[in-house]
Amino acid sequence: MLHLLWNLLNLAILLYFLYLCLKATQLLRQNLGWWAAAIFVVGVFSSAGKSGTNQADEVEKQG
Numbered sequence: 001m002l003h004l005l006w007n008l009l010n011l012a013i014l015l016y017f018l019y020l021c022l023k024a025t026q027l028l029r030q031n032l033g034w035w036a037a038a039i040f041v042v043g044v045f046s047s048a049g050k051s052g053t054n055q056a057d058e059v060e061k062q063g
């Protein structure tokens with residue numbers, strides 16, 4: 001039951017974050033133009049696509 005509640009909380013936070021990104025994109029487009037909104041969207045997608053380094057890989061490289 002706890003996992004279900006935790007997943008629902010994560011889903012709600014994700015949806016709220018997407019809503020905020022949409023609002024930020026609309027504000028950027030209205031105030032600064034299409035280019036600023038496009039750069040913002042590309043930046044959000046590029047940061048979302050990055051993954052952290054795996055600690056197990058780092059240990060194997062050092063050892």
